[in-house]
Amino acid sequence: MAFTFQINNDVVWDYDKNLLDRAEANIPRLIETEIHPIGIVERISEKQRVNDFELIKSDKNSLSLSDYSLGRGESLILDLGDHYVGQFSIDIASVGSPMDAPLYLRLKFAEVPSELYADSADYDGWLSRSWIQEEYIHLDVLPAKLQLPRRYSCRYVELTVIDTSPKWKASFSNPLFIAKSSVSVDQLPKVTIEDDELKAIYNVSVKTLLDCMQTVFEDGPKRDRRLWLGDLRLQALANYYTxxxxxxxxxxxxxxxxxxxxxxxxxxxxxxEPELTPDDTFLFDYSLFFVTSLYDYIEHTNDYDALENLYPIAKRAVDLATKQVDNEGRLVLTEEWPVFVDWANDFEKSTAGQAIMIYTLKRYLKLAEAYNEPEKAVYQQLLDKMIEFSKQSLFDKKQRQFIVEETNEVNVASQVWMVLAEVFDTKKNQKIMQETVKQHFPIKGIATPYMYHHVVEALFIADCSEEAIKLMKDYWGKMIELGADTFWEAFKPEELDFSPYGSPILNSYCHAWSCTPAYLIGKYLLAKE
Structure with a gap:
């Protein structure tokens, strides 16, 4: 696993009340939408289903839900018809003889069918099982309206009666899900996408982004419900085009x-929540993405008031990162401040990290110019030195690929980030990506739409549009083929039950870094029409 928990108890934080007050002034009012189930679905036996992403439509009608009373061990699954984020309520009554025992009820909320097939009791992964969207509730008196206080991210709601008594059963009615987001589909621009597969990918990307847009750009509304810098960078880009x-x-x-x-x-x-709190987790590339996200925002808005307020923070972040660059222009990473690049730990990340630093410096220099930075030349010299080192020491002319200096390893991430950083011109970048396709496709060992996004964008940057479109269709399109309403945190086409956490029940199936086809299509395809 490339990422491990960090515990840094000796961190001294600097809180800027003025900047935090400005953040709080921009808290959105969430839009609430009433969602009623469209039907009832049922599991398919293991022998009959092809994979765990399948359910079948039940003969039962959700409009007549109260007709299907449930006793011990009986259950039904409500289908909301799409993925939503919000709160759930339902009316419950007793049917039969007088209620001589409490109702013992389990509710399970699932983004995809595989969560319903997984048994939470079997989970033994490295993330807390408290993230499992499952509630066990006793109700002593019926009828009652059950209004769950927690927020859920789901399409399916399973109601299971663990027990009543032999004398009576539970009857359910008026299920209601209040979906929440800071944005509405009414805000979307009108776009025309002729390719049906790309259109479907675009629409699911937009839905993914919408459900992650709460009071911040959450990484995943099911888990972790936090604002991550790497996710923010990609969400903001997709947001600008939607x-x-x-x-x-x-x-x-x-x-x-x-x-x-x-x-x-x-x-x-x-x-x-419950108050503004920074996590004691630090990633070298994520810290730099504050700089690139600020650049993207200023380029999109020309908000020079924000530049005035935020540039000093960007400068300090860059200055700190430059201490990791030696006299030759080589980025020297440390275990205390690792580079993320991707979940996968099957490849060495130093060359990709070098490229991310170059990518950031190029954008920082444009911010510096707009801010009238007096030391701009110093950063330009550093950038030139890092580019020259990359060309002379990290690029293998015979292979037409970037290598890892110490081991000569050639991996996808190195090529992709060096192309995104535009160390070479478009013509040479095209040859690099063509060689990458030849050597490394179909991609193996990478399991996140986060890294796949960067591969696709590198292909577009290198004028390999056909390959970029094909990869989008093969990867995000495959998720749709499996029934995705929103795009997933982790996905290996060659390993459908893959989970970085030991069980699909902890996977996030609506995840921020997966929404970027809306940006890629908007920037590289629709803009050319």
């Missing part, structure tokens, strides 16, 4: 700017 909610982007940038260490290190993520 909902264009600039207040939410500004809020998130100010949150990160307002909570950093005294040395200038920006946390990888922040919590917003």
């Amino acid at each position: 909902f264009n909610d600039l207040f939410l982007v500004k809020r998130c940038l100010y949150l990160f700017a307002g909570m950093h260490t005294t040395e200038g290190k920006i946390p990888a993520n922040v919590f917003t």
Whole structure:
């Protein structure tokens, strides 16, 4: 596993009240929508189903839900018809003889069918089982309206009666899900996508983004419900081509700017409840993505008031990162401040990290120019040195691939990030990506839409549009083929039950870093029409 829990108890935080007040001034009012189930579905036996993403439509009618009373061990699954984030309520009554025992009820909320097939009792992964969307409730008196206080991220709601008594059964009616988001589909621009598969991918991307847009850009509304910098960068880009909610982007940038260490290190993520709290997790590339996210925002909005307020934070982040670059222009990473790049730990990440630093410096220099930074030349010299080192020491001319310096390893991430950083011109980048396709496709060992996004964008940058479109269809399209309403945190087409946590019941099936086809299609395909 490339990412492990960090516990840094000796961190000294610098809270900037002015910046945090500006963040709080941009809290959105969530839009609430009433959602009623469209039907009832049932499991398919293991022998009959092809995979765990299948359910069948039941003969039972959700409009006549009260007709299907449930006794000990009986259950039914409500289908909301799409993925939603919000609160659930339902009316419950007793049917039969007088109620001589409490109702013992289990409710299970699932984003995809595989969560319903998984037994939570079997979970033994490295993330807390408290994230499992499952509730056990006793009701002593019926009738009653059960209004669950927790927020859920789901399409399916399973009601299971663990026990009543032999004398009576439970009857359910008026199920209601209140879906919440900071944006509405009414805000979307009208787009025309002729390719049906790309259109479906675009629509599911938009739905993924919508459900992750709450009081911040959450990484996943099921889990972890936090604001992560790597996710924010991609969500903001997708947002600019869809909902264009600039207040939410500004809020998130100010949150990160307002909570950093005294040395200038920006946390990888922040919590917003019960109070604003920075996490003691630090990732080298995520810290730099504050700079690139600020650049993207300023380029999109020309909000120079935000630049005035946030540039000093970006400068400190860059200055801290430059201490990791040696005299030759080589990025030297440390275990205390690792580079993420992707969940996968099957490849060495130093070359990708070098490229991310170059990518960031290029964008920082544009911010510096707009801010009239007096030391701009110093950063330009550093950028030139890092580019030259990359060309001379990390690029293998015979293989037409970037290597890892110490081992000569050639991996996808190195090529992708060096192309995104545009170390070479478009013509040479095209040859690099063509060689990458030849050597490394179909991609193996990478399991996140986060990394697949960067591969696709690198292909577009290198004028390999056909390959980019094909990869989008093969990867995100495969999720849709499996029934995805929103795109998933982790997905291996060659291993459908893959989970980085030991069980699909903890996977997030609506995840921020998976929403980017809306951006990729908007920027590289629709913009050309």
